[in-house]
Amino acid sequence: KDAAEISLKDIDQLAKSSFPLCMRHMLDKLRENHHLKHGGRMQFGLFLKGAGLKLEDALAFWRAEFSQKVGSERFDKEYAYSIRHNYGKEGKRTDYTPYSCQKIISATPGVGDHHGCPYRHFGEENLRAALNRMGVSGHALEEIMDKVKNRHYQLACTLTFEATHGVSCDSGINHPNQYFSESQKILQA
Ligand code: SF4
Structure with a gap:
């Protein structure tokens, strides 16, 4: 188990340096819309938990965004429960595990959903633009797109990791939290 802790104020910086594209995308959309649908809240929320965000910080994080959209009262009434639930503090008190790439890739996001794996679920143009924003271009980008065409989504993500970390x-x-912790290992070395 990853013993590291991440704090609220570091999330945006860490997203830039160490989140895989699926999680960057959800953070962007959350910041933009002050909302994520259920599938996104699960995928992203459990990732953040796995990355070491404590429950108190998680509640503050989601409240800060959602209250801009639905108000803090409605947040506390309708959404806080499921966040505590993800941390095993409600219901059956199961400690929910962050989703693997395999699980995320096999998701079927609908209209207005932002979860899933961008290598699998983005159109080509969107994916190219997103990779460009991560600083990936030229030969490395073409190699990634080639893996995507052949449906090797995790290999495409691995190549992105290699291109952005050198x-x-x-x-x-094979797991977004593995991507994160390997990135942190490299950057903190
Ligand atoms: Fe996220 Fe895994 Fe897809 Fe990479 S391969 S973007 S870590 S789901």
């Missing part, structure tokens, strides 16, 4: 990732990416 190191090889021999184990390959």
Whole structure:
């Protein structure tokens, strides 16, 4: 288990340096719309938990965004429960585990959903633009798009990791939290 902790104020910086594209995308959309639908709240919320965001910080994080859209009263009434639930503080008190790439790739996001895997669920143009914003272009970008065409989504993500960190990732990416912790290992070394 990852012992590291992340704090509320570091989320945007960490997203830029170390979040995989699926999670960057959801943070962008959350900041933009002050809302994420259920599938996004689960995928992103459990990722943040796995990355070491404590429950108190998670509640503050989601409240700060959602209250701009639905008001803090409605947030506390309708949404806070499910966040505590994700941390095993409500209901069956199951400690929910962050989703693997395999699970995320096999999701079927509908209109207005922002969860899922961008390599699998974005159109080509959107994906190219998103990768450009991560600083990936030229030959590296074409290689990634080639993996996507062949439906090797995790390999595409692995190549993105390599292109943005300048190191090889021999184990390959199979979990968003693995992407995050391997990135942090490199950046903190
Ligand atoms: Fe996220 Fe995994 Fe897709 Fe990478 S391959 S974007 S970590 S779901």
